[in-house]
Amino acid sequence: MRLSAVILTMGDRPVEAGAAVRSVRDQTGCDAEVVVIGNGADPGLAGDVTETLPENVGIPEGRNVGAGMAAGDVILFLDDDAALAEEDVCGRLLAHFEGDPRLAVVSMRIVDPATGITQRRHVPRLGHRDPLQGGAVTSFLGGASAVRSEAFTTLGGFPGEFFYAHEETDFAWRAIDAGWSVRYEPEIVVSHPPTTTGRHPDADRISMRNRVLLARRNLPLLLVPIYPATWLILSLARSRSMPRARAIFHGFAGGWRAPVERRPIRWSTVWVLTRLGRPPIV
Secondary structure, three states: OOEEEEEEEOOOOHHHHHHHHHHHHOOOOOOOEEEEEEEOOOOOOOOOEEEEEOOOOOHHHHHHHHHHHOOOOEEEEEEOOOEEOOOOHHHHHHHHHHHOOOEEEEEEEEEOOOOOOOOHHHOOOOOOOOOOOOEEOOOOOOOEEEEEHHHHHHHOOOOHHHOOOOHHHHHHHHHHHOOOEEEEEEEEEEEOOOOOHHHOOOHHHHHHHHHHHHHHHHOOHHHOOHHHHHHHHHHHHHHOOHHHHHHHHHHHHHHHHOOOOOOOOOHHHHHHHHHOOOOOOO
């Protein structure tokens, strides 16, 4: 098997992006291809494959473009301010995919390079979220993940209309519904500085809108109103300011107005998601 690394950049972090590319180039025991996508800006980096998009098409669609240009059997998606923490990451990832033909996604553990700490929100699991507990999960971390090319192509990639946020959960639900598995492997580490969701402009509105789209696209009709309602309540409780609350309401309304193509998962998949600790109502 061969691995391709897709690095999406807006050209505003040239030092960090260069380190991301080098962390792939420095891998031992694995001839990894590097695909660099400039999302609306000249990436200023040289990859085996390099493409500059004329405008910012968003994170999921930018990664779709990169995946379409990648030749590998496994696609490693890496943020442009992240880096593979060890030199044998690619080989270990390929070993996971070679050992399980129904494995669609490996989500890696993100650590702060200064402290070695993994932020709670970077563990794709409800509850205590022990960052060292691996296993099957129902979502993953897009900028520190590896996806089997066959699964990515068969499932149609990420929903480009999401632009940012929750596209990984959409993909994971569809993968599990199609009989694939998604795993969190904490022993495979990616270095990434600590961040907050609010670093993205309009994050509250887009996140809430995408929660609604996620439900409308994927859930059985009975669950469609429950999942967004749960997240509306949780988001408002956490907002603590009127501007943020307004943005959340705007996103909620926008998600119901936007057109969607429904591809509801089966009730048996709802049970699988629930058994894995993440019922699709929260």
